[in-house]
Amino acid sequence: MNKGDCKIMKKTLSLFVFLITLALALPVRAAEDETLPHQHWQHKGILGVYDKAAVQRGFQVYKEVCSACHAMKFMSYRNLEKIGYTPDEVKAVAAQYTVTDGPNDEGEMFERPALPSDHFKSPFKNDKAARAANNGALPPDMSLLVKARDGGEDYIFSILTGFETPPADVQLMAGMNYNKYFPGHQIAMAKPLSDGQVSYADGTPNSLEQEARDVTQFLAWVSEPHMEQRKQMGIKVILFLLVFAGVMFNTNRKVWSKLH
Amino acid sequence: MASAGKKVKFDNPVVQWINDRLPIYSILHDQYGNFPTPRNFNYFWSFGAIAMAMLGIMIVTGVFLAMSYTPHTTLAFESIEHMMRDVNYGWLMRYTHMNGASFFFIAVYIHISRGLFYGSYRQPRELVWIFGVVIMLLMMVTAFMGYTLPWSQMSGWGVTVITSLFSAVPLIGDGLVTWLWGGFAVDNPTLNRFYALHFLLPFVICAVVFVHVWALHVSGSNNPTGVEPKSEKDVIPFNPYYTTKDSFGTVVFMIIFMAVVFFAPLVLADPAHFRQFDPMQTPPHIVPEWYFLPFYAILRAFTIDLNIPFTHIILLPAKLQGVIAMFSSILLLLFLPWLDTSPVRSAVYRPVYKWCLLLLLLAVCALTYAGSKPPEGMPLWFGIVGTFYYFLHFLVIVPVLGKYEKTLTPPASISESVEAGHE
Numbered sequence: 001m002n003k004g005d006c007k008i009m010k011k012t013l014s015l016f017v018f019l020i021t022l023a024l025a026l027p028v029r030a031a032e033d034e035t036l037p038h039q040h041w042q043h044k045g046i047l048g049v050y051d052k053a054a055v056q057r058g059f060q061v062y063k064e065v066c067s068a069c070h071a072m073k074f075m076s077y078r079n080l081e082k083i084g085y086t087p088d089e090v091k092a093v094a095a096q097y098t099v100t101d102g103p104n105d106e107g108e109m110f111e112r113p114a115l116p117s118d119h120f121k122s123p124f125k126n127d128k129a130a131r132a133a134n135n136g137a138l139p140p141d142m143s144l145l146v147k148a149r150d151g152g153e154d155y156i157f158s159i160l161t162g163f164e165t166p167p168a169d170v171q172l173m174a175g176m177n178y179n180k181y182f183p184g185h186q187i188a189m190a191k192p193l194s195d196g197q198v199s200y201a202d203g204t205p206n207s208l209e210q211e212a213r214d215v216t217q218f219l220a221w222v223s224e225p226h227m228e229q230r231k232q233m234g235i236k237v238i239l240f241l242l243v244f245a246g247v248m249f250n251t252n253r254k255v256w257s258k259l260h
Numbered sequence: 261m262a263s264a265g266k267k268v269k270f271d272n273p274v275v276q277w278i279n280d281r282l283p284i285y286s287i288l289h290d291q292y293g294n295f296p297t298p299r300n301f302n303y304f305w306s307f308g309a310i311a312m313a314m315l316g317i318m319i320v321t322g323v324f325l326a327m328s329y330t331p332h333t334t335l336a337f338e339s340i341e342h343m344m345r346d347v348n349y350g351w352l353m354r355y356t357h358m359n360g361a362s363f364f365f366i367a368v369y370i371h372i373s374r375g376l377f378y379g380s381y382r383q384p385r386e387l388v389w390i391f392g393v394v395i396m397l398l399m400m401v402t403a404f405m406g407y408t409l410p411w412s413q414m415s416g417w418g419v420t421v422i423t424s425l426f427s428a429v430p431l432i433g434d435g436l437v438t439w440l441w442g443g444f445a446v447d448n449p450t451l452n453r454f455y456a457l458h459f460l461l462p463f464v465i466c467a468v469v470f471v472h473v474w475a476l477h478v479s480g481s482n483n484p485t486g487v488e489p490k491s492e493k494d495v496i497p498f499n500p501y502y503t504t505k506d507s508f509g510t511v512v513f514m515i516i517f518m519a520v521v522f523f524a525p526l527v528l529a530d531p532a533h534f535r536q537f538d539p540m541q542t543p544p545h546i547v548p549e550w551y552f553l554p555f556y557a558i559l560r561a562f563t564i565d566l567n568i569p570f571t572h573i574i575l576l577p578a579k580l581q582g583v584i585a586m587f588s589s590i591l592l593l594l595f596l597p598w599l600d601t602s603p604v605r606s607a608v609y610r611p612v613y614k615w616c617l618l619l620l621l622l623a624v625c626a627l628t629y630a631g632s633k634p635p636e637g638m639p640l641w642f643g644i645v646g647t648f649y650y651f652l653h654f655l656v657i658v659p660v661l662g663k664y665e666k667t668l669t670p671p672a673s674i675s676e677s678v679e680a681g682h683e
């Protein structure tokens with residue numbers, strides 16, 4: 001390839017890459033709501049890992065508060081071992097719930113304490129029952145909540161801390177609450193968290209912000225439980241590919257240098 | 261057939277034994293080993309190999325996904341979540357497959373742009389180009405059907421929107437949609453047939469890729485100068501020169517691909533793709549995957565019904581115009597070899613056309629942007645202007661400019677251009 005040609009190619013190539021990135025970035029960026037206040041989440045960095053203590057506290061918040069309304073049907077109790085609970089602790093957590101099993105040899109369904117292998121028990125029998133208990137609104141399942149909302153962690157945190165008395169010109173519908181960050185501002189969930197709502201065993205101050213941050217980090221882990229394994233494996237794969245690319249680059253140069 | 265090609269001797273007696281009975285090694289040797297290839301490829305020529313690697317990755321990961329996937333409306337979403345959480349490396353298979361579709365399209369779009377820029381579609385490579393367009397079409401159908409399989413909000417509503425387009429077909433439209441759905445709504449029969457086809461089509465793609473490469477090996481490859489090889493000095497054997505060069509290119513591409521899979525697997529995903537499909541609740545924006553956005557924007561760039569003048573009788577509803585335009589925007593590429601009238605093949609030697617191609621790239625970017633937004637205000641204008649230029653480019657500029665442009669003189673031969681570059 002001649003030199004002029006080579007320059008043109010390089011220019012077009014970089015332009016290409018730039019435009020493609022731009023084209024890709026636009027729709028993705030567009031999805032982000034700028035009005036959400038940004039929080040720092042340590043697990044969001046390229047190599048970031050979950051704050052295990054916060055995730056454990058967040059589980060406590062979920063268990064004591066949110067689980068009264070929000071199901072988490074893709075999680076099993078045994079998954080909690082991944083955030084640092086011992087098998088015995090997990091057994092004890094599971095045993096607090098009663099699940100229906102069966103049919104037994106007599107053909108009857110029966111109740112038994114939950115086992116670590118059971119999925120989290122849902123608070124309501126079905127969506128209809130959940131709506132009936134919540135003014136007609138459905139509390140969404142939380143297994144994927146962080147991944148399934150624009151803004152992810154920032155959005156969840158904002159909802160939890162965004163309850164306010166409505167401005168004078170806003171007429172709330174019956175059973176609705178005012179939330180700065182909920183689309184349309186009227187949300188069927190009553191403010192679920194407030195200062196001092198849960199008492200943490202590790203003595204962490206239980207302010208509303210702290211509880212909201214903790215439960216958000218728990219929900220992030222629930223959405224993406226393999227994130228740490230994924231990033232660790234990613235480092236190895238990328239390192240391997242970089243070495244491989246170096247070897248191929250060299251081989252290629254050697255091969256071509258013989259050509260004349 | 262028995263005497264096809266020269267007899268090649270192989271050192272390994274087993275290879276020799278097999279080759280005497282089934283000349284697979286001779287074929288490999290002629291088609292990939294010794295195959296005379298222009299000596300002046302740049303890295304844009306690696307994208308064919310890259311696309312082939314992506315096809316392989318899609319099939320391997322897809323088969324593993326299929327082992328855990330359940331094609332039923334009540335179980336599909338759950339089966340994928342089960343795979344993501346409880347199946348060993350299920351998350352890896354899913355994220356590779358999910359982002360693999362995007363990177364497959366990136367590779368193929370660059371591959372196609374390469375062909376556009378260097379005139380690779382022109383005589384004698386028309387069939388190579390046409391099979392390429394067929395591959396792209398099959399990929400689009402495959403990816404579209406694959407995207408419905410998780411049965412998410414975006415899956416369900418995406419299918420609803422796109423299949424409903426066929427209702428714009430005059431007379432048989434509604435019947436056609438019911439036939440596509442296998443019922444009166446997007447439901448289990450739709451999911452089942454999409455799964456069956458999503459499993460099948462990649463193998464059809466393999467077959468078309470085979471024919472595409474076969475046709476290419478009859479005409480030989482184009483090159484950046486667009487000048488056909490004239491002597492032995494212009495060509496080198498494919499192996500080792502391009503096996504090493506393409507391998508290097510492929511590994512670099514894989515680094516980018518793997519970086520996304522492992523560190524940002526969700527950058528290209530829509531959050532609504534992680535909510536289960538609810539036919540009673542329409543999401544606020546139904547946005548297709550990025551690789552469909554330019555075509556989606558063309559579809560929605562038409563907003564005015566065409567009436568018979570002075571009456572209210574609609575001749576061509578806006579929706580039908582959009583559907584026709586969207587399908588033509590792809591099918592038109594099939595005719596490109598005959599639309600281009602320039603005496604020179606490569607855009608390197610076409611000073612004006614080069615800029616027109618840059619404009620085309622900008623138009624496609626504008627369409628991508630427009631496709632990601634609701635069709636109103638500025639985005640709609642981006643869509644209209646982009647669509648206008650897209651068709652103007654292929655239907656007017658390509659045929660007319662080819663006749664009048666003052667082109668530069670391409671080098672007399674490939675080796676001459678290479679030598680000029682080395683001084």
Ligand code: HEM
Pocket residue numbers: 315318319320321322323325326329340354357358361364399402403404406407408409410458459461462463465533
């Ligand atoms: C041309 C190659 C292929 C393309 C472009 C493609 C594209 C896609 C896309 C875009 C998805 C949706 C991903 C998501 O959102 O999760 C998908 C899902 C899926 N594909 Fe493919 N695919 C290809 C080949 C295959 C093959 C060969 C198989 C099986 C033999 C397969 C099996 C599946 C399954 C089971 C799913 C659902 C699981 C999931 O969504 O993660 N695919 N495909």
